Amino acid sequence: MKNSTQPTSPKKIICDIFGHKYEVTKDVTFHVKEYTCKCCKRQLTTNGNGSLTELTPKFKEINATLARIYTNKLERMKASRFNSSAA
Numbered sequence: 001m002k003n004s005t006q007p008t009s010p011k012k013i014i015c016d017i018f019g020h021k022y023e024v025t026k027d028v029t030f031h032v033k034e035y036t037c038k039c040c041k042r043q044l045t046t047n048g049n050g051s052l053t054e055l056t057p058k059f060k061e062i063n064a065t066l067a068r069i070y071t072n073k074l075e076r077m078k079a080s081r082f083n084s085s086a087a
């Protein structure tokens with residue numbers, strides 16, 4: 001199987017006809033996720049309105065920030081749970 005990087009792959013045409021086969025590639029937060037099409041590798045993400053949008057570099061940046069905040073919040077929640085049980 002050749003791993004060609006042609007800009008116009010026949011898979012893209014399959015997607016245009018049958019629709020994309022998105023799978024979750026990253027859980028950014030509980031609500032925000034990143035998706036990649038298994039077929040043409042097109043990337044989508046959840047935007048602020050909860051709908052899907054193209055994963056642009058701008059959105060990647062936003063998601064990275066969200067993920068950092070989200071992870072910190074989870075860590076704090078875990079920590080406070082431990083603290084409250086100790087107190």
Ligand SMILES: [Zn+2]
Nearest residue numbers: 015020037040
């Ligand atoms: Zn696709």
